[in-house]
Amino acid sequence: GENVEQHPSTLSVQEGDSAVIKCTYSDSASNYFPWYKQELGKGPQLIIDIRSNVGEKKDQRIAVTLNKTAKHFSLHITETQPEDSAVYFCAASNKRGGADGLTFGKGTHLIIQP
Amino acid sequence: KAGVTQTPRYLIKTRGQQVTLSCSPISGHRSVSWYQQTPGQGLQFLFEYFSETQRNKGNFPGRFSGRQFSNSRSEMNVSTLELGDSALYLCASSLVAGGEETQYFGPGTRLLVL
Numbered sequence: 258g259e260n261v262e263q264h265p266s267t268l269s270v271q272e273g274d275s276a277v278i279k280c281t282y283s284d285s286a287s288n289y290f291p292w293y294k295q296e297l298g299k300g301p302q303l304i305i306d307i308r309s310n311v312g313e314k315k316d317q318r319i320a321v322t323l324n325k326t327a328k329h330f331s332l333h334i335t336e337t338q339p340e341d342s343a344v345y346f347c348a349a350s351n352k353r354g355g356a357d358g359l360t361f362g363k364g365t366h367l368i369i370q371p
Numbered sequence: 372k373a374g375v376t377q378t379p380r381y382l383i384k385t386r387g388q389q390v391t392l393s394c395s396p397i398s399g400h401r402s403v404s405w406y407q408q409t410p411g412q413g414l415q416f417l418f419e420y421f422s423e424t425q426r427n428k429g430n431f432p433g434r435f436s437g438r439q440f441s442n443s444r445s446e447m448n449v450s451t452l453e454l455g456d457s458a459l460y461l462c463a464s465s466l467v468a469g470g471e472e473t474q475y476f477g478p479g480t481r482l483l484v485l
Contacts, residue, residue: 258430289471291474301461308471358416358429360416
């Protein structure tokens with residue numbers, strides 16, 4: 258089955274700096290890669306996703322890049338703010354080109370230092 | 372639109388008991404997936420239901436089961452509870468648009484098994 262590795266497990270950055278979280282996946286058939294943000298006591302919130310037919314997607318301060326050849330994808334957050342502090346999860350899926358049966362990374366605890 | 376709702380939010384049970392958790396998807400979403408989240412194993416896929424049929428299943432023992440009703444609401448049941456079943460159980464509903472599927476999570480039910 259699919260295996261997703263996520264690094265780093267903890268990331269501390271100064272407010273205003275950029276943060277990058279990286280994930281690798283094992284199944285070359287995977288074609289959908291979402292990123293979720295989870296705050297304490299809440300469920301994961303979808304922040305951005307990318308499908309295998311594109312290499313990059315951007316939404317304001319958040320961007321995701323996908324390298325299918327190397328089987329890795331990354332989350333980039335620019336101009337970080339205190340409210341960006343949370344646990345971030347990457348995931349991958351190869352089910353029907355859709356989002357069910359997501360395989361998640363172990364998460365990255367992002368800490369924004371004031 | 373209201374988000375995914377899960378009830379109850381917190382639950383305490385003892386070993387050997389059984390438990391039923393409920394999930395109401397976002398209006399118009401017909402697919403519901405369940406995940407287990409623990410500190411050690413992270414987020415793991417349990418199963419997915421679409422139009423009252425189980426469409427995909429993760430690698431969990433038969434003590435974990437689910438069902439979906441005609442209004443898309445879903446329940447999951449865990450029988451003969453074990454200490455290791457203590458976890459946050461998350462439900463996600465999926466929207467299919469343009470042939471692409473996106474998953475949105477509820478706040479979860481935190482289950483503690485004593």
